[in-house]
Amino acid sequence: ETGVTQTPRHLVMGMTNKKSLKCEQHLGHNAMYWYKQSAKKPLELMFVYNFKEQTENNSVPSRFSPECPNSSHLFLHLHTLQPEDSALYLCASSQSPGQEGSHTEAFFGQGTRLTVV
Amino acid sequence: AQSVSQHNHHVILSEAASLELGCNYSYGGTVNLFWYVQYPGQHLQLLLKYFSGDPLVKGIKGFEAEFIKSKFSFNLRKPSVQWSDTAEYFCAVNTNAGKSTFGDGTTLTVKP
Numbered sequence: 001e002t003g004v005t006q007t008p009r010h011l012v013m014g015m016t017n018k019k020s021l022k023c024e025q026h027l028g029h030n031a032m033y034w035y036k037q038s039a040k041k042p043l044e045l046m047f048v049y050n051f052k053e054q055t056e057n058n059s060v061p062s063r064f065s066p067e068c069p070n071s072s073h074l075f076l077h078l079h080t081l082q083p084e085d086s087a088l089y090l091c092a093s094s095q096s097p098g099q100e101g102s103h104t105e106a107f108f109g110q111g112t113r114l115t116v117v
Numbered sequence: 118a119q120s121v122s123q124h125n126h127h128v129i130l131s132e133a134a135s136l137e138l139g140c141n142y143s144y145g146g147t148v149n150l151f152w153y154v155q156y157p158g159q160h161l162q163l164l165l166k167y168f169s170g171d172p173l174v175k176g177i178k179g180f181e182a183e184f185i186k187s188k189f190s191f192n193l194r195k196p197s198v199q200w201s202d203t204a205e206y207f208c209a210v211n212t213n214a215g216k217s218t219f220g221d222g223t224t225l226t227v228k229p
Contacts (some may be wrong), residue, residue, distance in 0.1 A: 004160075033217075033222060043219040090161065104149055104211045108161040 003027040003061035006091050010093040013081065014117055021076040021112045023091030032074040033106065034066060037088040049074060050096050059074045088113050119144035121210050123220035130198055131228050138193040138223050140208035149211040150191040152182055153219075156204045164206070167191065178202070200229045 004025045011017050019039040025032065034046040048056035049068040063085075074091055093105040123141035142148065152164040165176025172184040182193045191208060208220040 021215055035219075042221040045217060047217075092161075104217070105151065105166055106209075106217065107163075108153075109161040 004091060004093055004107050004109035006089075006112050008112060009110065010113045010115075012115045012117060013078065015081060015083070016080040017081075018077070020078065021089055021091075021114075023074040023076075023109055025072055025091075025093040025107070027093055027107060028069050029093035029107070031094045032068060032071070033092040033094075034064075034074065034076050035090040035092065037090055037111070039087075043090070047076075078114075081114075083116050086115045119148075119212060119218050121208055121218050121220040123166055123208050123223050125223045126221065127224045127226070129226045129228065131134075133197050134227075136193070136195040136198045136202070136225070138206055138208075138225070140191045140220060142189050142191070142195065142208075142210045142218075144189075144210060144212060146212060150182075150184060150192050151209040151211070152176065152180070152191070153207045153209060154204050155207070155222075161207065164193070188229055198225070198227050200227045203227045 005080050007022045011019060022060045032049045036044045036046055040093050045058050047054060047066045052071060063080050067075040067077060088111040090111045091109045094104050094106045120143045122141045125203055130136060137212050150167040153161045154164045155161045165174050167174045167184045173181060175181045180193060180195050182191055184191050193206060203226050206223045206225060209217055211217045
């Protein structure tokens with residue numbers, strides 16, 4: 001176990017559905033991340049939250065909506081997705097970048113395998 | 118913008134062969150460098166990391182990597198691979214601004 005838990009592990013949803021992915025970390029980190037891992041593509045950073053504030057959005061379509069209610073929890077709300085959004089969605093956490101002595105090593109969850117039909 | 122390039126997309130080796138996976142990055146400032154590994158069906162996990170000091174870093178399971186600043190490289194090595202090393206390997210770069218960038222990944226298949 002990495003200390004980062006993602007639920008659900010697998011999700012199949014229709015294009016008109018609304019669902020949410022959940023990520024929880026108990027490592028005392030203040031930075032959390034959403035990544036998308038597609039077949040034959042590099043790991044894509046989607047969103048970064050630092051102390052609950054979104055600090056990065058890498059041109060992600062609005063059908064993906066992140067939420068970070070506190071430093072331990074991160075959600076990714078999904079609505080009206082497309083089949084090409086099918087992928088493994090990874091959550092990660094780390095010490096906040098820039099903190100003195102921080103190592104910014106990321107700890108990853110096992111991911112949610114999303115299939116859009 | 119920073120970028121990470123992994124030269125080999127798929128490497129196939131026999132057990133006991135030596136391994137070297139290339140990683141080059143482009144960024145002019147201070148970086149932290151990582152190699153992550155993803156075994157089949159498992160989560161991404163840290164293999165080794167470099168922040169400062171000795172440019173030759175040793176990680177878990179007999180892996181090591183050498184940071185060559187002049188070449189912007191951080192190649193991963195293992196003298197003798199095992200079947201259990203079959204996995205996908207990702208090189209990653211973090212800047213002090215916190216932006217992390219991953220390479221495309223290299224799939225290593227070790228034949229028994």
